[in-house]
Amino acid sequence: MLRRTALRSLALAPWATQISTPAQAAESVLHGWSVHPNDYPVNQAMQQFADALAQITGRKLSAQVHPSGELAPQGEVLTRLTNGQIDFAEIGVLGYGDKVPALQLLGVPFLFKESAEMFKLLDGRLGQLMADELKKVGVILLGWYDGGTRNFYHRSKALSTANDFKGERLRIGNTPSQIAMVSALGGKPVSLAFKDVLGALEFGQIDGAENNLPAYESVGHYKIAPHYTFTRHVVSPEVLIMSQQAWQRFSASEQEQVLKAGQTSAKLMRQLWAQRVADTQTRLAKQGVQFHLYGDHGSILRRMKPIYDPLWHSTDPVTREALGLILSQQGAG
Numbered sequence: 001m002l003r004r005t006a007l008r009s010l011a012l013a014p015w016a017t018q019i020s021t022p023a024q025a026a027e028s029v030l031h032g033w034s035v036h037p038n039d040y041p042v043n044q045a046m047q048q049f050a051d052a053l054a055q056i057t058g059r060k061l062s063a064q065v066h067p068s069g070e071l072a073p074q075g076e077v078l079t080r081l082t083n084g085q086i087d088f089a090e091i092g093v094l095g096y097g098d099k100v101p102a103l104q105l106l107g108v109p110f111l112f113k114e115s116a117e118m119f120k121l122l123d124g125r126l127g128q129l130m131a132d133e134l135k136k137v138g139v140i141l142l143g144w145y146d147g148g149t150r151n152f153y154h155r156s157k158a159l160s161t162a163n164d165f166k167g168e169r170l171r172i173g174n175t176p177s178q179i180a181m182v183s184a185l186g187g188k189p190v191s192l193a194f195k196d197v198l199g200a201l202e203f204g205q206i207d208g209a210e211n212n213l214p215a216y217e218s219v220g221h222y223k224i225a226p227h228y229t230f231t232r233h234v235v236s237p238e239v240l241i242m243s244q245q246a247w248q249r250f251s252a253s254e255q256e257q258v259l260k261a262g263q264t265s266a267k268l269m270r271q272l273w274a275q276r277v278a279d280t281q282t283r284l285a286k287q288g289v290q291f292h293l294y295g296d297h298g299s300i301l302r303r304m305k306p307i308y309d310p311l312w313h314s315t316d317p318v319t320r321e322a323l324g325l326i327l328s329q330q331g332a333g
Helices: 002-012 022-027 041-056 074-082 101-107 115-122 125-136 176-184 194-202 213-218 252-286 297-303 305-312 317-332
Strands: 029-033 062-066 088-092 139-154 169-172 188-191 208-211 227-243 290-293
Touching (some): 029 074, 041 062, 041 088, 041 139, 041 227, 041 252, 074 088, 074 227, 088 139, 101 125, 101 227, 115 139, 115 227, 115 252, 115 317, 125 139, 139 213, 139 252, 176 188, 176 305, 208 227, 213 252, 227 252, 252 290, 297 305, 305 317
Parallel strands (some): 029 062, 169 188, 227 290
Antiparallel strands (some): 139 227
């Protein structure tokens, strides 16, 4: 009798209704996926976004960023995001290329001269085109992150003009556009596992390779190939996206704030990434790396014509419109 009375009193206590079951507690947390560690610019910017979500909802919802791919293998992220098992994520644009063909355009070589030019378009009409296409497959685009600028590096010389590529054995990713790019420049594309690149450089099996500056440093390629040319042959974005299921948990007014929070997060990420690249360049210069500028962009675009032509004839009208927007910007520049 005493036990029943005590339990009844607890049930009537003012704070009793605030106690959540484990299932309820789980439902109040939005889970974000990242492949990077917590000290990486992507995760730092995502954490700002996660904190903003809690503020927007008056802490009715909170958000957690899970680092290093711990929520799911990278290959399963898109499926889990679409079915609502993951609430938000930061991924490369090519991951959705099979569902949104226009996104593949953003990985085509030499479309952009620099990140600022790319983001000017992505923060405007081009970005809205992509956002509309992503929404059709159940994903809300929240912000454009910086995917880095890929550049070529060489064992013994700069690659400052199109003619400098002639006959050079250059390791690139095993994708048709990358292979076509090096071939169009007169080089010899070499498809090689990334883990084998350092050894291939050491033993002279390849003359050079390409990657963004932080990766070039982290794997030690700068020790063997100290000539780094800012070719900017791939200037690519990544996306902060949210599942449709998570998006619908916000009211219309909250959704507007979530979009603003995503854009704020994206701007922070770009700043953090730019600082990381600048710091890396400073360290590498002290290690003897020679940096070179590429100044032959017009010639490059003419050589890329065989790669661009099929895009003009794409059966996807969004791809054609997006390419037109990008190339008109090039003309304006």
